[in-house]
Amino acid sequence: MTSAQDAAFPETEVLIIGGGVTGTGIMRDLALRGIRSILIDRHDLCAGASGGNHGLLHSGARYVSTDPHSARECMEENELLKRLAPQCIEDTGGLFVAVAGDAPDFAGQFAGLCERAGIPCEEIAVGQARRLEPALSDKLFKAYRVPDAAIDPFRLALENVNHSRALAGSVYHPHVEILGFDMAGGEIRAAHCRDNRSGRLLAIHARQFVNAGGAWAMNIARLAGCDDVRLLYSKGTLLVSNDRIARHVVNRLRPPDDGDILVPGGTVSLLGTTSTRVDDLDNIGPTAAEVDRNIREGAAMIPALAGARYIRAFSRVRPLLQGGGTAEDRAVSRGFALSDHLSQGLANFCTITGGKLTTFRRMAESASDLVARRLGNHRPGTTASVPLPDDETSRWTEPGAAPRRWVRAGDAGDTILCECEMVSRSAVNQIVEHAPEIGEEMSIEAIAMRSRAGKGTCQGSFCGIRICSHLYDTGHYRDATGLAHLRDFLDERFKGQRSILWGQQAAQMELAEALHCGLLGLDSLEQDG
Amino acid sequence: MKEDRRQFTVQLAVIGTGMAGFAAAVFALNRNIVTALTGNTGALAYTTGYLDLLGWPDGAASSIKDPWQALDELRKASAHHPLVRISADDIRRAFAEFAAFLGEHGIAYTVPGERNVTALTPAGTVKPTFCVPATMAAGPKALAAKRPCAIVDFEGLMGFSAREFVANIGDRWPGLAARRISFPDAGRGEIYPEVMARSLELAVTREKLAAALKAAAGDAEVIGLPAILGMHRPDHVLAEMQRLTGLDLFEIPTMPPSVPGVRLRELFEQALPGRGVTLIPQRKVAALRFDEAGATLDLSDNFGPIRILAQAVILATGRFLSGGLEARPAAIREPLLDLPVTQPAGRGDWYRERYTDARGHPIHRAGIETDAAFRPLGRDGRAYDDRLHAAGVILAHQDWIRSRSGAGIAIASAYRAVQEVERTLSRGRG
Ligand SMILES: Cc1cc2nc3c(=O)[nH]c(=O)nc-3n(C[C@H](O)[C@H](O)[C@H](O)COP(=O)(O)OP(=O)(O)OC[C@H]3O[C@@H](n4cnc5c(N)ncnc54)[C@H](O)[C@@H]3O)c2cc1C
Ligand SMILES: Cc1cc2nc3c(=O)[nH]c(=O)nc-3n(C[C@H](O)[C@H](O)[C@H](O)COP(=O)(O)OP(=O)(O)OC[C@H]3O[C@@H](n4cnc5c(N)ncnc54)[C@H](O)[C@@H]3O)c2cc1C
Numbered sequence: 001m002t003s004a005q006d007a008a009f010p011e012t013e014v015l016i017i018g019g020g021v022t023g024t025g026i027m028r029d030l031a032l033r034g035i036r037s038i039l040i041d042r043h044d045l046c047a048g049a050s051g052g053n054h055g056l057l058h059s060g061a062r063y064v065s066t067d068p069h070s071a072r073e074c075m076e077e078n079e080l081l082k083r084l085a086p087q088c089i090e091d092t093g094g095l096f097v098a099v100a101g102d103a104p105d106f107a108g109q110f111a112g113l114c115e116r117a118g119i120p121c122e123e124i125a126v127g128q129a130r131r132l133e134p135a136l137s138d139k140l141f142k143a144y145r146v147p148d149a150a151i152d153p154f155r156l157a158l159e160n161v162n163h164s165r166a167l168a169g170s171v172y173h174p175h176v177e178i179l180g181f182d183m184a185g186g187e188i189r190a191a192h193c194r195d196n197r198s199g200r201l202l203a204i205h206a207r208q209f210v211n212a213g214g215a216w217a218m219n220i221a222r223l224a225g226c227d228d229v230r231l232l233y234s235k236g237t238l239l240v241s242n243d244r245i246a247r248h249v250v251n252r253l254r255p256p257d258d259g260d261i262l263v264p265g266g267t268v269s270l271l272g273t274t275s276t277r278v279d280d281l282d283n284i285g286p287t288a289a290e291v292d293r294n295i296r297e298g299a300a301m302i303p304a305l306a307g308a309r310y311i312r313a314f315s316r317v318r319p320l321l322q323g324g325g326t327a328e329d330r331a332v333s334r335g336f337a338l339s340d341h342l343s344q345g346l347a348n349f350c351t352i353t354g355g356k357l358t359t360f361r362r363m364a365e366s367a368s369d370l371v372a373r374r375l376g377n378h379r380p381g382t383t384a385s386v387p388l389p390d391d392e393t394s395r396w397t398e399p400g401a402a403p404r405r406w407v408r409a410g411d412a413g414d415t416i417l418c419e420c421e422m423v424s425r426s427a428v429n430q431i432v433e434h435a436p437e438i439g440e441e442m443s444i445e446a447i448a449m450r451s452r453a454g455k456g457t458c459q460g461s462f463c464g465i466r467i468c469s470h471l472y473d474t475g476h477y478r479d480a481t482g483l484a485h486l487r488d489f490l491d492e493r494f495k496g497q498r499s500i501l502w503g504q505q506a507a508q509m510e511l512a513e514a515l516h517c518g519l520l521g522l523d524s525l526e527q528d529g
Numbered sequence: 530m531k532e533d534r535r536q537f538t539v540q541l542a543v544i545g546t547g548m549a550g551f552a553a554a555v556f557a558l559n560r561n562i563v564t565a566l567t568g569n570t571g572a573l574a575y576t577t578g579y580l581d582l583l584g585w586p587d588g589a590a591s592s593i594k595d596p597w598q599a600l601d602e603l604r605k606a607s608a609h610h611p612l613v614r615i616s617a618d619d620i621r622r623a624f625a626e627f628a629a630f631l632g633e634h635g636i637a638y639t640v641p642g643e644r645n646v647t648a649l650t651p652a653g654t655v656k657p658t659f660c661v662p663a664t665m666a667a668g669p670k671a672l673a674a675k676r677p678c679a680i681v682d683f684e685g686l687m688g689f690s691a692r693e694f695v696a697n698i699g700d701r702w703p704g705l706a707a708r709r710i711s712f713p714d715a716g717r718g719e720i721y722p723e724v725m726a727r728s729l730e731l732a733v734t735r736e737k738l739a740a741a742l743k744a745a746a747g748d749a750e751v752i753g754l755p756a757i758l759g760m761h762r763p764d765h766v767l768a769e770m771q772r773l774t775g776l777d778l779f780e781i782p783t784m785p786p787s788v789p790g791v792r793l794r795e796l797f798e799q800a801l802p803g804r805g806v807t808l809i810p811q812r813k814v815a816a817l818r819f820d821e822a823g824a825t826l827d828l829s830d831n832f833g834p835i836r837i838l839a840q841a842v843i844l845a846t847g848r849f850l851s852g853g854l855e856a857r858p859a860a861i862r863e864p865l866l867d868l869p870v871t872q873p874a875g876r877g878d879w880y881r882e883r884y885t886d887a888r889g890h891p892i893h894r895a896g897i898e899t900d901a902a903f904r905p906l907g908r909d910g911r912a913y914d915d916r917l918h919a920a921g922v923i924l925a926h927q928d929w930i931r932s933r934s935g936a937g938i939a940i941a942s943a944y945r946a947v948q949e950v951e952r953t954l955s956r957g958r959g
């Protein structure tokens with residue numbers, strides 16, 4: 001392992017581990033206090049739960065019966081984010097609906113529980129609910145409106161990073177994985193990392209170290225000898241439909257269970273989730289049984305879900321704070337926990353985990369308060385009042401943004417690479433240009449994370465080929481690397497398709513495979529053709 | 530409105546206008562069997578024009594050079610693979626007869642021989658195939674001889690990048706150059722291979738393109754370009770372009786919808802009706818039943834219902850892409866006759882974890898079972914009906930994608946099915 005200082009990683013004040021919404025949120029919170037940091041992720045931004053969630057900006061109503069404290073937090077953050085980062089939010093409004101078979105008692109208590117948690121909740125007539133959302137079941141017997149909304153975590157993370165760079169010169173490095181720490185005198189001196197693309201080992205020196213590793217936070221804490229982070233893992237599976245089925249967020253009015261939330265995400269809808277305890281964080285994929293269960297449950301609320309065309313399913317793990325007791329996973333607190341690791345004999349390391357996408361700002365703030373104090377910086381956090389700048393180059397993650405800009409620009413020569421989501425050559429060029437952290441290693445996958453490319457009906461099967469060709473045309477790829485990246489990108493997209501391949505999707509997959517494998521030979525790249 | 534129904538009485542009805550359906554119609558035509566053919570646009574328009582026989586053995590590390598030897602090995606390994614149930618002689622005869630028909634109608638092919646051809650793909654990888662269109666034949670030869678060559682692509686044409694091609698094949702083809710030119714009279718924006726091909730049917734476009742190619746050629750003796758050399762007379766367009774440029778040219782298939790596939794479809798759609806086959810294009814058979822008198826097929830088009838009465842039927846409806854098989858959430862089904870489908874135990878077993886796994890996905894080996902005479906088996910394990918035969922990739926126990934054997938399975942099984950139909954018909958007569 002190198003102990004020498006690496007030129008690419010000059011000593012920084014703070015090293016943040018984990019490029020989800022929490023880690024990027026901390027990066028920005030610190031930058032607003034004038035503190036420079038380095039953020040690393042072993043994959044890329046939103047590789048964990050932040051890139052695989054429901055995209056629901058909770059009003060908190062979901063938790064009023066199980067976790068009123070989190071419910072109140074959600075409501076407060078919901079209002080803040082709608083004001084400070086409106087570009088990342090579609091204010092859809094939310095409905096809670098009970099259908100025949102759901103417990104009338106629960107439905108009856110709901111409004112009172114919301115009121116106690118400070119969540120505006122209005123009962124509406126069943127007929128009005130069905131006028132608002134014609135897809136709702138005719139077996140509805142109760143309906144409420146709450147201020148739920150849809151939120152784009154990719155854009156949040158990108159804009160957090162960009163704002164931090166602009167404010168304090170903070171830097172994000174993708175594909176850098178933490179392997180271990182150098183510790184002496186009750187402090188961490190350096191973090192040992194590996195660049196997963198080059199295989200190069202490097203050491204990052206900092207004064208403070210922050211573990212924002214989400215579900216992996218327990219593993220990372222243990223690398224520093226800390227065993228005070230205890231997590232349980234609950235796997236959740238979600239489905240993406242080809243069309244947007246409802247305008248509002250639609251929740252089932254019953255205690256949280258499988259398949260009872262449908263969230264719009266631009267041109268699609270997301271249905272979920274399931275909840276299963278797992279022991280292992282790797283090789284988490286949706287199973288046919290989980291997919292079927294979500295659909296069966298969801299269809300009770302919205303019958304069209306039974307026959308809808310699904311283009312994707314994915315699973316991520318929720319880290320649940322282990323508090324003892326035997327509560328069921330869904331009833332375990334959705335709150336977050338900050339550990340200062342003093343009890344573990346370390347004075348410059350902290351871990352923040354748990355919580356929600358909705359409460360990421362608050363999580364980041366509490367971790368940043370600690371870090372700033374430890375650095376002797378007494379400027380208060382300002383993320384509750386400073387708006388997140390609407391950043392031109394991060395707009396490509398928004399559904400509908402690419403087509404709108406393409407039409408407005410009116411340049412026929414700017415040919416479309418991704419036809420499902422209308423991502424053009426110039427859009428890809430801009431993404432490549434404005435992601436300095438990716439540098440020479442820009443891949444099809446990195447472009448897809450920063451745009452809608454590959455997220456439409458074809459799931460990257462066709463646009464992947466076109467983007468790959470384009471990157472050869474622009475000289476970015478000069479050897480067989482491009483095809484290997486294409487293969488890896490398709491392998492990755494496939495994980496999200498495998499469990500929903502029936503009907504039209506199976507037919508489309510057959511065509512894709514005939515092209516990718518039968519024709520291009522991506523199944524035998526390293527072999528002798 | 531019974532009088533509105535049009536009725537055709539034929540000896541053979543072929544269901545499916547993919548490679549297998551068209552091949553069956555060709556073989557039937559050559560045997561003077563009165564034939565009707567119907568089907569939707571199948572996978573044909575997606576094909577490269579390459580006719581594969583057997584290119585990759587199961588899970589092996591290198592491609593097949595001698596398909597005949599590989600077939601012998603396959604015979605030892607599997608009793609069920611459709612190609613194993615057809616004699617090598619029949620496969621040879623099938624390819625020869627099929628390629629000859631294509632040649633007679635304007636798309637010459639290399640002669641099916643003893644060895645596979647190392648064919649080029651648009652990404653600059655290579656693919657083992659058996660028979661290639663004459664317009665593409667110079668490519669593999671130039672590669673083998675490492676001749677000085679330039680690959681040309683076009684401003685606005687998606688899915689074909691000369692730089693990508695060169696970057697990937699460069700290792701085995703030193704000195705290969707990439708050039709980008711504008712297609713004659715093309716505006717800004719995306720241009721499509723089909724449009725380019727049709728415009729090259731005109732002498733003026735050819736002259737302009739030839740001038741541009743000559744300018745781009747540099748030191749190259751050979752030029753490779755995307756498959757756009759004409760729609761109906763590619764051999765003629767190629768000859769003209771070679772005359773005008775004084776260079777050897779070859780085509781490389783593009784991403785679909787590709788010109789070589791459309792060429793094949795249009796060739797069949799013109800040649801078969803011209804020689805007496807009843808073709809009802811762009812239609813699907815809604816119902817098929819058998820009784821004493823024969824088979825009855827019901828379908829309809831914009832003018833109303835159509836009925837075909839036939840003495841024998843070939844089912845060549847393909848797989849999921851074409852609707853010959855349906856992947857329902859709970860199981861895979863054959864929708865027309867509800868024939869039993871051999872398939873993995875459950876949906877969770879359809880696909881492996883990794884998409885590009887070289888072993889292929891179990892779902893691709895699903896399909897219908899047949900007896901030795903290529904008659905589909907019914908639920909009782911016996912032939913569903915003596916007059917029903919099946920051909921093409923609907924057959925179980927093959928993975929045409931991984932084994933690079935799509936056209937081979939289609940052509941050879943169509944040949945066998947027509948042989949059996951001929952037998953059935955002569956029995957009926959006798
Ligand atoms: C199925 C599901 C649905 C959800 N839906 C919602 C919702 O609708 N609304 C809501 O508010 N919340 C939702 N959540 C919760 C929300 O997604 C998470 O709370 C939030 O995304 C957590 O962000 P994070 O940054 O803390 O962790 P993550 O996003 O998981 O980030 C951790 C990062 O650490 C990186 N990492 C791990 N190990 C290492 C290492 N050794 N070195 C370097 N980097 C490492 C990972 O690559 C990852 O990017 C959902 C969660 C799940 C699982
Ligand atoms: C992208 C791609 C590239 C390919 N490249 C090659 C290649 O390079 N080399 C090669 O050898 N092969 C290639 N193939 C494979 C080849 O073209 C054929 O798919 C294969 O040979 C199977 O042919 P088939 O006739 O059995 O099925 P298909 O071609 O699928 O045809 C089935 C036909 O049945 C019809 N049908 C279905 N149901 C009904 C019904 N109820 N009534 C009437 N008609 C019906 C369909 O409309 C269709 O016309 C490629 C395929 C694809 C998709």
